[in-house]
Amino acid sequence: MGAAAGQAPGSRSRRRGGVESASTRSVGALTRCPACATSMPAKMVDDHLGSQVCESQRKWRAQQHSRTQAAAWTALCVDNGRTLHLNASIADQQDEQARADAAARIAMGAALGVSVVDEFVTEHEEATILEYVRSSDLRESSFNGRHMGCKWGVDCDLYTRKTYEATRELPEVLQNIMARFKSVAALATPARTDWTPNEANAIWYDARHGGHFLGAHVDDRFMSKGPIVNLSLGGDCVMTYEREREQDATTGRLQLKSIPPELPAALQTVRVHLRRRSLQVMDKVVRYRFTHEIRAEDFLSDARCSITFRHSPVTEHGEMRPRGPTLY
Ligand SMILES: O=C(O)CCC(=O)C(=O)O
Numbered sequence: 160m161g162a163a164a165g166q167a168p169g170s171r172s173r174r175r176g177g178v179e180s181a182s183t184r185s186v187g188a189l190t191r192c193p194a195c196a197t198s199m200p201a202k203m204v205d206d207h208l209g210s211q212v213c214e215s216q217r218k219w220r221a222q223q224h225s226r227t228q229a230a231a232w233t234a235l236c237v238d239n240g241r242t243l244h245l246n247a248s249i250a251d252q253q254d255e256q257a258r259a260d261a262a263a264r265i266a267m268g269a270a271l272g273v274s275v276v277d278e279f280v281t282e283h284e285e286a287t288i289l290e291y292v293r294s295s296d297l298r299e300s301s302f303n304g305r306h307m308g309c310k311w312g313v314d315c316d317l318y319t320r321k322t323y324e325a326t327r328e329l330p331e332v333l334q335n336i337m338a339r340f341k342s343v344a345a346l347a348t349p350a351r352t353d354w355t356p357n358e359a360n361a362i363w364y365d366a367r368h369g370g371h372f373l374g375a376h377v378d379d380r381f382m383s384k385g386p387i388v389n390l391s392l393g394g395d396c397v398m399t400y401e402r403e404r405e406q407d408a409t410t411g412r413l414q415l416k417s418i419p420p421e422l423p424a425a426l427q428t429v430r431v432h433l434r435r436r437s438l439q440v441m442d443k444v445v446r447y448r449f450t451h452e453i454r455a456e457d458f459l460s461d462a463r464c465s466i467t468f469r470h471s472p473v474t475e476h477g478e479m480r481p482r483g484p485t486l487y
Pocket residue numbers: 360362373378389390451453464465467
C-alpha cells in the first residue's frame with residue numbers, strides 16, 4: 160500500500176487513536192535528518208544518512224516543495240499560467256496584500272533570473288551618460304532589430320568566434336557605475352564572484368519617429384559568461400521574454416525548452432517593465448531558455464538608451480568559441 164496523501168514514502172504514522180505508542184516513547188530523543196528532514200531517533204541518524212531511504216525521502220520532499228511552489232507561482236500569472244508581468248516594486252504598494260503579491264513576483268523573477276533595481280543611477284548620472292553616448296560614434300545597426308549603437312571594451316567577433324583585447328577602453332563614466340554592481344544582490348552571490356564585466360554596448364532607440372526596436376534574440380551563450388546587465392536611460396519600456404522551443408529527440412516535434420520544476424510548466428512569456436535609471440540583471444533561466452526583445456509598441460517614450468554590460472573572456476591565440484545552444 161502506498162503512503163497516505165501528504166505523507167512521505169516509507170513513513171508510518173506513530174499515533175494510534177491519537178495516542179503516542181509505547182514503542183515511540185522508548186526510542187529516545189527525536190531529531191531531524193539534516194539531509195532529508197525526516198524525524199527519527201538521534202542514534203539512527205548516522206546509519207540513515209546517505210541511505211536509499213534518505214535519498215528517496217529527500218527527492219520526495221523536493222518534489223512536494225516544487226509542486227507547491229509551481230502552484231503558488233501559477234496563481235501570479237495570467238492566461239492560464241502562460242504569462243507573467245513583472246513590474247511591481249514593493250515600496251510602491253498601498254496595502255499588505257499588494258506588498259505580499261509584489262514580494263512573490265520578485266521571488267518568482269529571481270527564480271527565473273530576472274531582477275530589476277530601480278533608481279540605480281541618479282538623474283545627474285543619467286544625464287551625463289546620455290550626453291556621453293550622444294557624442295559617441297553612434298551608428299545605424301540592423302543587428303537584432305533596428306536602432307543606433309556603439310560599443311566599448313573587449314571586441315567579440317561573432318563570426319570568427321574570437322574575443323580580442325579592448326582597443327577602446329570602457330569610459331570612466333561607465334566604470335563608475337560598474338563599481339556599484341557588487342551592491343546588487345543578484346551579482347553578489349558566490350556563483351558570481353568571477354563575473355567581471357569587460358564589455359559594454361549602448362543602444363539608442365528613436366522609437367516613435369525612427370521605428371526602432373529590439374528584435375527577439377539570445378545573447379551569445381559562449382562568447383559571454385554569466386549574467387547580462389542592462390541599464391535603462393532616458394525613457395521606460397517593456398521587455399518581453401519568450402520561452403524558446405526545441406525539437407524533441409524522439410518525436411521530432413517542437414516543444415518548449417525545459418525549465419526548473421518549481422516554475423509553472425505552462426509559462427511562455429515574461430513581460431518586465433524597465434523604468435529609466437533602473438538596472439536589470441538577466442541570468443539563469445531567462446538568459447538561457449528565453450529570448451528577449453523590445454517591441455516597437457512597448458517603448459513608453461519617444462527615445463530610450465540602454466547600456467548592456469557583459470563578461471566576455473578574451474580568447475587565447477587560435478582558440479575559437481563554439482556555436483550553438485548550451486545548458487546552464
Ligand atoms: O535595450 C536593452 O535594454 C537590451 C539590449 C540587449 O538586449 C542587447 O544589447 O543585447
